[in-house]
Every structure is written in C-alpha cells, then in structure tokens.
Amino acid sequence: MISIDEGNIFYLLLQLSIIFILTNLINGILKKINQPTITGDLVVGIILGPTILGTFFPNLYKAIFPQNLVQIAMLDTLSWFGLFLVLLSTGIEVDFSSIWKQRKNAMIISSLDVIIPIIFSMFFIYFLPNEYFEFSDNKFITTFFISVIMTISALPIAIRALREVGIMKSNLGFLIISALTINDIIGWIVFTLLLSLFSMKFFDWKIAIEIILYTGIFTFLALNLGKKIVNWLFSKVINQDSEGIQGVLAVLISTGIVFGLITLEIGIHTLFGFFIAGIVAGDSPIFTKSARNTVHNFVYSVFASLFFVNIGLKINFFENFNLLLSLFITLIGILGRYLGAWIGSVLSKNRKYKNIIAIAHTPGGEMHIVVSLIALSFGLLSKELFVAIVFAAILSSILVGPWLAYAAKSFKILDKLEVLVYPNMKIEAKTKDEAIEKMLEFVNLKDKKNYIIKNILEKEEEICSGLKNGISVPRGIVDDLEETKIIFAKLENPINWNSLDGKYVRYIFLILTSKKNEETQIAAVKKITQISKNCLEADELNLLNTTEELERYIKNYIAS
Template sequence: MHYIDEQSVFRFLVQILLLLGLARGLGELLGRWRQPALTAEILVGIMLGPTILGRLLPSVHQVIFPPDVSQQNMLETVGWLGVFFLLLQTGLEVDFSSAWRQRGDALKIALAGIIVPMIVAFSASLFLPHHYLTEPARPVMFSLFMATALAISAMAVTARALHDLNLLKTDLGFLIMSAMSVNDIIGWLLFTLVLSSYTQASLEIARVLIILVATIGFTVFCMTIGRRLTDAAILEIKRRQMPQPATALTFITLLGMLCGVITQGIGIHALFGFFIAGVMAGEARALSEQTRQIISQMVYALFVPLFFTGIGLKVDFLAHFDPLLVVFVSVLGIGGRFLGAWFGVRLTRLPRSNRSAIAIAHIPGGAMEIIVGLLALEYGLITQRVFVAIVFGAVFSLVILGPWLSYSVSRRKEVSILEYFSKSSILANLKAAGRDHALRELAELAAAQGRIYEAEDIHAAVLQRENEMGTALEEGLAIPHARLVRLIRPIIVFGRSATGIEDWNSPDGKPAHFIFLVLAPPYSDAQVQILAHVVRTMQDPELRERLIHADSADAVWSTLSNAFASQRVVRTRRSP
C-alpha cells in the first residue's frame, strides 16, 4: 500500500499557498482596473511554471514543483475538483425556464450566437496548415472542435460585467443572460458530442449513435423530469428546516457527482454532467439567492484559482507561442461570437442602440473556452500551440469586454431622471410585510400616476417579470419593473419600508427597504438606463441612511430629488 510521506504533504501545502495566495493577491490588484480574476490566475501559473520560473530558475522550480508523478497528481486532483465545481456553478447561473418562456428574442440570439461562429470557425480552420494539427488526416474533426470551442461564451464573466454596469437586473441584462443560457447548453452538448466522437473513432458507428441518443435523452430527462425532482428535493430540504446552506450545498454536490458518473458512463465527459446538474439545481425556486452567492464565492475563492493557475504549470507558453495563430484564434473567437449575436439581434425588434451591447456581451470565451481547450489537449485533439493560442484569445476577450461594453452603453443621449419621477410618486411608509403585497401597493400608486392601466394589470405584469428574474439587489434595494404596451413614457414610483420586506430573496439576505417600481413602453431604451442610474445612486450608504430616517414623504422626496438632480439617463429612441 502506498502512503503519502510528510515531505510530499509539505510540498503540496507550499504549492497551494503560493498558487492561491499569489492568484488572489494579483487578482485584487488587477481588479482595480476592472480586469477579471482569471487573467491573474493564468499569469501566476505562467510565472511559476516552466515559462518563467522554470526557464530563469530551473533548480528552484524543480524544488517547488518536482516532476514526481504522485506529487503532480495531488495538485491536479484538486484542480479538477475546481473545474467540476466551476461547471456546477455555471449551471446554477443558467435560467433555462425563463429563457424558454421568452424564447422569441432570446432563442433567435442564442441560435445565431451558436450557428454563425461555428460556421465561421469551421470554415476558417479547414485552411490551417497541417503542422498545427495532431492528426493531419482528420482536419474535419479538428475544425469541428474549433467551431464548438470558439462558439461557447463565458456567461459568468458577462454577468459580472453587467453587474458592474448596474445592468444585470434590467430587461437588457435578462435578455442577454437568457440567450447565453441557451447558448451554453447547446454549446456544451455539441462539444461533448464532438469530443466523444473523436475518442470513440475506433468504435462502430452503432456505438457512436448509442452515445448520441443516450446523451440527448439524458439531457431531455434532466431538463424536464429531473428539473422538477430537483426542485421538489430542495423544497423539501427547506420545509424540514435543515441547516442552510450546508444541506443544500451537499445535495447539489452529490447531484453533480451523480450526473457526472452517468455522463462518464455514457461515454461523454463528466464535466457535462456537472453542468447539467447545476442547471437543474439552478431552476429550484426554493434555492435562495444568498445560498447561490455562498456557493459561488466558495467556488471562485478556492477551487477555480487552483485549476487555472495549474494550467500554467503544465505548458511552456513561450516555447509554444505562435503570434499568427494567436491572432487567428482571437479574431475567429471574438469576431464570430460578436457577429453571431449581432445577426440574432437583427432578427428581433429590439432598439438599434441595444444591438452593439448585446453583441459585445457575447464576445468573452473566458474560462469555458480554456476548459474545452484543455480537454482537447489532454485527449490529443489539438497541439500545445493551438491550446496556447486558445488561452491567449480567451484572456484577450475578457480584457476587452468591460471597457468595450461600458463604452457602448455610454453612447446614449441623456435626459434627467426627474422627468419621470415626482413627489406624488412616493409612498413613504409601505404597509405590506411581503413582496407581493408591496408590489400591489406600488401598482396602485403607479395606476394613479399614469391613468392608463388598472392597478391589477400593472401588478400582474410586474409580478410575472419578478418571478422570471428577481430584482432584489444588495443593501435593501429592489427595482421591480415591467413593460406595458399602451404606455407612452416611463413611470417611476418609490416605496419605503421602515421594517423591511424579508421575502424579496436578495443576494445578501437583507430585507428590502427601498423599492423603485419602473414601468416603461415596449422596446423603450430609457428603461435600461433608468434602472442603472437608480442602482448607482442608491449605492451611497449616506443616502440610504438619510432615506431610512426621513420622517415624512416631503423629506423622502427632498432626499431623492437632490440625489437624482445631477443624474442623467438615456432618452428613448425610436426603433428602426
């Protein structure tokens, strides 16, 4: 029997300390320039791996990261746990039901966002010189991999960028995330089938067809019956008042492992099983936003950095760096995903000003692109030069996302938010103790302001939108909203709850005290900016403190009007 000696344990702890500590430290530093943590994690791996440390101080590199197989396996096992949990977390962010309910625009964007970049990447990859291929006799299989790898977007990165711009909870953010949810499911399904076809190439066609049918059947089962069973299980955990979030986390982890075992047994990679398990768990309405946040923080704080820093320990990025190939992969990935989403938006009736923002939101390949590249590398489908190009292309797409998306959103004509908000639009003391009753109070006030819709109609529309994607944010803020056909201009009403509304399911678990209800015409471009500016203004802790202690409606109005006086939002533009 083999036992791990004390020296191996000591070296393993030193490796974890260096990788995790440097990745987190550099991540915080780059975060000041709004750069994703993934960039820091890749850089730390490159610095400590054969690229820099192994080249400049080979003896030191040998001491810290010896070529001993058992030592390498310890670190790699932890890294793979990280990527399993990352796919599980990615699935949790997918809201398949909401995407399916509004499948008109979202489905058009998602399908175009998959088909167009796949066609572009597949066609271009066929013309790559054969020395870039591991098997020159199989260029079609290589091109199929490139097509799927460069079509998958990094939904988590886009969600963070939208959150930073205060757009995540808007209709624009909801549409983008819905389209990317469908994109992720289709993209991962196609990639696992391509990878399975490559690894099973020596098998009979009947076996390959069995794998294909089993994979599709498993996916359909999970998206229908499995989703309802998972929802019922998490609801039962909540009903029995089991310890949270520990019990929910254990259940979701076991579900991921079960699905991983099933997909690995089918003949496709276990990562797809973890992703599908996350999708099923993410559909559970009983899973609170706070629990989701805790799971996300655990995954991104501990497991993910160890996986991505470990990539730099495996590959010499300088020895395998090919500038022309890096440009080729970057242009194909970023350009293809942008064009696909742009074409999809053109098929909808969305305002012209939203086209570029939606297309830009689809450009990052990020972690998902790197993961599929690493899998292909380990299975011998691509060379190290192609993998290095994929990593650089993915990181570059992350670096440009934030500034490009911010620039696109900022190019809008401005008006005062007070055009849509007045003293008569304020309820200084909401009587409701629950979310639905609070929405009813605000709907009655909005009906009196607009004199177009009955309060019941407004309440129904807002509640439907709220159930599709919750609008509670951190620090007691909620921004419920809806679009109404007969409205000519936006309406904003505000309600304050001194005691707080507990059941709004906010990410930080705090009750909602400040509720802005925003109603807008269909395809109104102003709604997005109104919501973003409300969120930005309410981030001021002193403003929230003054609002909660305001002793009258006049005091509330004075506080809010002064805060919004200098705020500017986008004027609605006509659709083309």
C-alpha cells in the same frame, strides 16, 4: 504498490499555500480594477510553472514541484475535482425556468451565435499553414473542433460586465443572459458529443447515434424527473436541519457525482453531467440565494483558482506562444461571436439593441479554457493552438467590460419622464408584492392595475430587481403609457428582496414604461444601479426629508 507518504503531503500543503497566497494577492488587485480573476489564476500558474520559475530558477521549481508521478497526480486530482465543481457552479447560475419563458427571442440569438461562429471560424482557420496541424491526421476535423470551442460565450464574464455597466436588471439584461445561457447549454451539448465521437478509434454510425440519443434522453429526464427528485431531497434535508446548508451542499455534490457517472457511462464527458446537475439544483426554489452564494464563493475562492493555476504549471507558455496565431484566434473568435449574436438580434426583432447584445456575446472566458484543455488532453489540439485559445479567452474577457460600457453610453433618458414620490415618502408593507401593489394604487391606473402587477411580478421571478445597499428597481410595461413614470418610496420596515448583497430593501424605484419607450427603462435602471453601488449616495436618499427634495434629486440624477 505506489503509496502516499508524509513527504507527499508536505509538498502538497506547501504547493497549495503558495498558490492560494499568490492568487488572493493578485486577484485582489484585479477585482479593484474590475478584471476577471481567471487572469490572475493563470498568471500565478505561469509564474510558478515551467514558463518563469522553471526557466529562470529550475532548482527552486523542482524543489517546490517535484516531478514524480504521485506528487503530480495529487495536485491533478484536486484540480480536476475543482473543475467538476466549477461546472456545477456554472450550472447553478442558469435559471432554466425563467429563461424558458424567453425561449423564442433567446433561442434565435443563441442558435445563430452557435452556427455562424462555427462557419465563420472554419472558413479562416482551415487556411492556416499546415505547420499548425502537424499533430493532426485530419485538418478538417481539427478545424471544426476548434471552431466549436470558439462558439461558447462566457456567461459569468458577461454577467459581471452587465452588472458593472448597470443594465443587468433591465429587460434587455435578462434577454442577454437568457441567450447566453442557452448558448452555454447548446455549446456544451455539441462539444461533449463531438468529443465523444472524435475520441473513438474508428467512427461507427451506430455508436454515434446511440450517444446522441442517450444524451437527449438523459438531458430531458434530468431537467424534468431529476429536478423533482433533487427538489424532494432538498426539502428533506431542510426539514431535518433548520440551517439546511450542509444537507443542501451534500445533495448538490452527490447529484453532480451521480450525473457525472451517468454521462460517463453513456459515452460523453463527466463535466456535462456536473453542468446539468447544477442547472437542476439551481432551478429548485428551496436552493436559496444564500446557499448559491456559499457554493459560488467556496468554489471560486478555492477550487477554480487551483484548476486554472494548474494549467500554468503544466505548460511552458513562452515556448508555445505565437503572437500572430494568438491575435488571429482572438480576432476570429470575437468577430464570429459578435456577428452571430448581431444577426440573431436582428432576426429576433431586437434590432435597436443589436450592438449591446452582440458585444455581450464576445468574451471567451473560463469555458473556452476548460473545453480547449479537454481537447488538448484528448490530443485534438496542439500546445501552440491551446495557448492561442487561452490568450484569446483572456483578452476577449478583458475587452468586453470597457467595450460594453462605451456602447451603453447610447442609452439616454428621454424627455418624457415623470418622477413621483409616494405620499409621506414612507410605505408600510411586509412583502414585495404588497409594496408594489400599494405603489400602483398611488399611481391610479384603474382597471389596468391587476395586469400590471402580474407583469411586474413575472419579471421579478425572471430576474430579481434587488440591487445593492437596500435599493430595488421593479419594472413593468404599460402599453399606452405616454411618459415613463418612476415612483419612489421608502419602506417603513426593510423587506427581504433577495438582493445581490443580501441586504434588505429600504428604497424602491418602481419604473413603468411603454414598450416603445423601453430605452428609457434601461437608462433609468443603469442610473439607479450607479446609486446602489455607492453607500454614500444610497444613504443620501435617507437625508432628503421632503417630497420636493426627493423628486428634484431623483430627476436630476437620472437625467444627468
């Protein structure tokens, strides 16, 4: 009988302490230069694993990471549990109810961003030399599987890039997030189905149809009946505990485990169950932003790092790295995803923003690494191809930020812009709805006021306009508005706006624009987001004491 002794626990604690110290150190540096922390996690794994430590200091490597089954299994178990939580957290970021309202345009973009990259990638990958497919009995199936992996875009990476550029809170930002989210859902469904079908020892149409049918039924029931049950459970634990966070976390993880067991039973990967559980929980109004941030910080500061470090501990990247293959996979992946989203944008009548939308779909990120690792564990990828996909995921994630920032320079404030400051600058309101209504009364839009309020509040439900440092940018569309209006007000008493940093809102920039001048809205949101990132610039708003000073400052800053 194999058992765990104190020696195993000692080595596990030693490994974890070294991993967490190094990942915190490297990721702290990467955050300062706005790079994804997944890069740091993999670098730590490469340093501590067979690639560097195992090659140059083999005795030290064996001393820290004994190569016995029990010790390896302990770290592997923690890593896989971490991956389950990563998928749970990824699902939480999906606001399914809001995204469903954008389904028409977002679905067109997402569908083409799945179909076109598969066709595009297969055409080129299939003609790679046979030496890259020596592990496979069927080159066509392997090529198809790799192409499916390359369709999934990295939602967390894209969100970070959109926030950095400053267009996350615009209507365009919401469309991009909606399309990427649907891409995630479609990609995971296709991937898990194919994984189940390809892992069968022999193909059986009856089993294949059953898996597809059960997957559809499970997804439908989870997003409808499951959502009601989880919301009811959340309400029960909140009533029993004023804080609620412990009970909410217990319900969240329990839902992930139950859904994971169900998906495993019907023949698809457990990870899909955790992903759907995250979507279901994230759609609950009781699952607050504070609880979401707690889950996200806990998962990504501990478990996500552990999983990606463990990849580097298992594979010698020097031995399996092929520069030409890695660059080829990177180029094909980026071009395929860009082309799919570009064509989808044109067909969904978003021609003006096709380049921005397409760029946001190019990063591979953590999901590429996750799905390719699963494929590797099932014997559907060689280590050389796996390393190439990891390289492509990291490089595409690094490139998307600067590329998006360069493309976003095209958004410029148009001439027709009016800045208004609320009378006496300050407004008294207890809720965001009341504040927005009072600001619209000042603009005097007469019979259109109720329609515009509804339009603004619907957009607030879709994507909260709260930024950092007490600033919000609610926005509305007024069809026949000749010039874009930005109405500014200081709140007498700050309001909870569910902002990114959790701070209450003190300053409101209400943006009203027509559909034809929507580019001005995007540019204005971008500029105001820059103010919100800088504490000194945000505080400067409080130092301006007259209406004229505020109007001049806002107009000069936004138009600059």
